Amino acid sequence: MTTIRHRKGIKVTEVSEDHLSQEKNVKPDGKVLSGGKLWKRLSFTVGGTVAILLGLLTSVYLATLHENDLWFSNIKEVEREISFRTECGLYYSYYKEMLQATSIQQGLHGLIYDNKTESLRTINILERMNVYQEVFLSILYRILPIQYLDPVYFYIYTLFGLQALYVIALYVTSWLLSGTWLSGLLASFWYITNRIDTTRVEFTIPLRENWALPFFAVQIAAITYLFRSHLQPLHEKLTLLAVFISTFLFSLTWQFNQFMMLMQALVLFILDCFDMLPTTKVTWVYIIQLTGILLVCVLQFFNSMILGSLLISFNVSVLLARTFQKNMKIGCLLNRLGKLFFHVLMVLCLTFLVNNFIKKMLNLESDEHIFKFLKAKFGFGATRDFDANLYLCEEAFGLLPFNTFARLSDTLLFYAYLFVLLLMAIAASVVAFQNLSGSANVHSIDKMEICTMILKPGAAYNLMHTILFGCLALSTMRMKYLWTSHMCVFASFGLCSTEVWGFVLKSVRLYTPQRLFIIRYLVPIITLLYLSYKFYPGMMDELSELREFYDPDTVELMNWIKSDTPKKAVIAGSMQLLAGVKLCTGRILTNHPHYEDKGLRERTKQVYQIYAKKSPKDVYSILRSFGTNYVILEDSICYERRHSRGCRLRDLLDIANGHIMDGLGENEPDLKASVYPRFCEEIKKNLSSYTMYFTRVFQNKTFHVYKLVKHK
Numbered sequence: 001m002t003t004i005r006h007r008k009g010i011k012v013t014e015v016s017e018d019h020l021s022q023e024k025n026v027k028p029d030g031k032v033l034s035g036g037k038l039w040k041r042l043s044f045t046v047g048g049t050v051a052i053l054l055g056l057l058t059s060v061y062l063a064t065l066h067e068n069d070l071w072f073s074n075i076k077e078v079e080r081e082i083s084f085r086t087e088c089g090l091y092y093s094y095y096k097e098m099l100q101a102t103s104i105q106q107g108l109h110g111l112i113y114d115n116k117t118e119s120l121r122t123i124n125i126l127e128r129m130n131v132y133q134e135v136f137l138s139i140l141y142r143i144l145p146i147q148y149l150d151p152v153y154f155y156i157y158t159l160f161g162l163q164a165l166y167v168i169a170l171y172v173t174s175w176l177l178s179g180t181w182l183s184g185l186l187a188s189f190w191y192i193t194n195r196i197d198t199t200r201v202e203f204t205i206p207l208r209e210n211w212a213l214p215f216f217a218v219q220i221a222a223i224t225y226l227f228r229s230h231l232q233p234l235h236e237k238l239t240l241l242a243v244f245i246s247t248f249l250f251s252l253t254w255q256f257n258q259f260m261m262l263m264q265a266l267v268l269f270i271l272d273c274f275d276m277l278p279t280t281k282v283t284w285v286y287i288i289q290l291t292g293i294l295l296v297c298v299l300q301f302f303n304s305m306i307l308g309s310l311l312i313s314f315n316v317s318v319l320l321a322r323t324f325q326k327n328m329k330i331g332c333l334l335n336r337l338g339k340l341f342f343h344v345l346m347v348l349c350l351t352f353l354v355n356n357f358i359k360k361m362l363n364l365e366s367d368e369h370i371f372k373f374l375k376a377k378f379g380f381g382a383t384r385d386f387d388a389n390l391y392l393c394e395e396a397f398g399l400l401p402f403n404t405f406a407r408l409s410d411t412l413l414f415y416a417y418l419f420v421l422l423l424m425a426i427a428a429s430v431v432a433f434q435n436l437s438g439s440a441n442v443h444s445i446d447k448m449e450i451c452t453m454i455l456k457p458g459a460a461y462n463l464m465h466t467i468l469f470g471c472l473a474l475s476t477m478r479m480k481y482l483w484t485s486h487m488c489v490f491a492s493f494g495l496c497s498t499e500v501w502g503f504v505l506k507s508v509r510l511y512t513p514q515r516l517f518i519i520r521y522l523v524p525i526i527t528l529l530y531l532s533y534k535f536y537p538g539m540m541d542e543l544s545e546l547r548e549f550y551d552p553d554t555v556e557l558m559n560w561i562k563s564d565t566p567k568k569a570v571i572a573g574s575m576q577l578l579a580g581v582k583l584c585t586g587r588i589l590t591n592h593p594h595y596e597d598k599g600l601r602e603r604t605k606q607v608y609q610i611y612a613k614k615s616p617k618d619v620y621s622i623l624r625s626f627g628t629n630y631v632i633l634e635d636s637i638c639y640e641r642r643h644s645r646g647c648r649l650r651d652l653l654d655i656a657n658g659h660i661m662d663g664l665g666e667n668e669p670d671l672k673a674s675v676y677p678r679f680c681e682e683i684k685k686n687l688s689s690y691t692m693y694f695t696r697v698f699q700n701k702t703f704h705v706y707k708l709v710k711h712k
Helices: 017-024 034-070 077-082 085-101 104-112 130-142 151-178 180-194 208-226 233-253 257-273 279-299 311-322 331-360 368-377 388-393 403-410 413-437 440-456 456-475 477-495 498-507 513-544 552-564 576-583 598-610 616-625 648-656 679-685
Strands: 003-010 012-017 571-572 630-634 694-699 702-708
Touching: 003 233, 003 571, 017 151, 034 151, 034 180, 034 513, 077 413, 077 552, 077 576, 085 104, 085 130, 085 151, 085 576, 104 130, 130 151, 130 233, 130 694, 151 180, 151 208, 151 456, 180 477, 180 513, 208 233, 208 477, 233 257, 233 279, 233 616, 257 331, 257 456, 279 456, 311 331, 331 413, 331 576, 331 598, 331 694, 368 388, 388 648, 403 413, 403 477, 413 440, 413 456, 413 498, 440 498, 456 477, 477 513, 498 513, 552 576, 552 702, 571 576, 576 630, 576 648, 598 616, 598 630, 598 648, 598 679, 616 679, 616 702, 679 702
Parallel strands: 571 630
Antiparallel strands: 003 012, 630 702, 694 702
């Protein structure tokens, strides 16, 4: 194979003539290959059709699982709403509010000047929360002639439809990397057969990540295409537009967008430092990230948490550092390593300075709980901070469970992923050393050719993406959905890649074009047959398994609140339950699950004293300070057994209050016994010291509701 070499300074780009001929459908002598062009168009048509069909099938499959699990079409409206657990119910409530408003203008006004989500406060929901998707859907439902479809179905079908977009984007990314749509087919099959670890949309429908991740997958596909060489100017502009739109939509729909895009910016930064990506295109992606998130900031009424994000500080710092440092990629190995070290140091210092300057200017403290959590999680000192410990004790924010790898291995995904990851990591190490040392001369080209060809810019981007997001998933289980879906893409690309199998066969000296062709298609086809044989019967059984939503105690509570409390009643309780109270009853809340506000976190901690060892007078004073009329106590929290000792909510409150925890076990030496018993237990004894402040007005096997007695 002849190699064309292009030099720009020390950098060497290698492109095979065969590859160029395939890209342009021409022979080396310039004649058009009409048969090849026809085959390419046919393959594109078949592959595109398969992608769309697989996306739609996945959407229908997940919607059917949701229906079968809850019997959603048959249960009452209040049961449907209760099924949107925790923060999901809070987000859906704003869609419901927009539909119930007399006009779109009134609905928007109600969100901008909301006085029901937090008692005694008027807050801007569009600023505080990422609910533009609910606003958009409610407006769409109003103007489209679809009144025959219940609003709740319009909502959930939209989200299941986005899953079709998600699968198509994964399919396309794998196809772009490998050059064959068979790779996309395998990625989609792996995504579906590993559903437990790749998505949770069927039981947490309104969750922000279910809106955001499809757009993130589209963005990754667009960036992968952007890093292709020899893009025509028009194609490059359209691709940049696709990157911008997907980045903007991803940022608009998820409050954690800044952390995901910071990881992505780090991926670009690392690869650019090792000269594995075209610098101009990397700069464009940095600018698009900044533009997208700043536009979201404007739409969210200049949300301070966005302005103070590390993403903005990091991207600004990288762009500034580049203007200060010229010719960083020229010189010998030691010279370039020194420049690289200084560049990284400059970027980190600038990021720290810019971020601290912005936070001091804005007096920003909205995200401090995240950094406290991270500090404690990675062993930089124990903490008694209630918010940090609340995250630390949640399974979703713990380490990725080991049984995840057993499930992924059962579908062969994990084995294939490790195989491809190892080969690509070796190639990346060789190319990085080659680029830094400037050793790409005529004598070394033959040795480096294989590694250079296997690690095209798009493959390099996806390699570093999967490594960094894998580290994130391993440390925080909730983020595994970012990694596992991309794992499907990366593993399927490797099994269908000419470059990867060529690298393997040449390494063991068994390379022939015929063997390469056979193994490239045979391995993924055998894997697809294995997945179909092993998992198709189980999937059919799953689709035939029928359940029904059943939560009579919560239904009884919601019905009682709607019928027996004033419409302007203020209700206190746990964050998760109150989200459902707002959705089902429309009553005013003291606190809620959207935790990205320091004032709300302080308020929640105070309200949760109902589960601490506090006097009735103290609890009464706290609740009255938030305008509370009713307080809901849950036995599942008061007598919690789900978490181990030290992680029960009552334990977290005791530690934060300096009190000794209940039960057998050690306590820190400076903790003291409380002079008061636990409030949620003692109030049920109807002692006079409690009844003078609280009157029980509702009770079932799960909930106890007390009305606060008014005192002059």
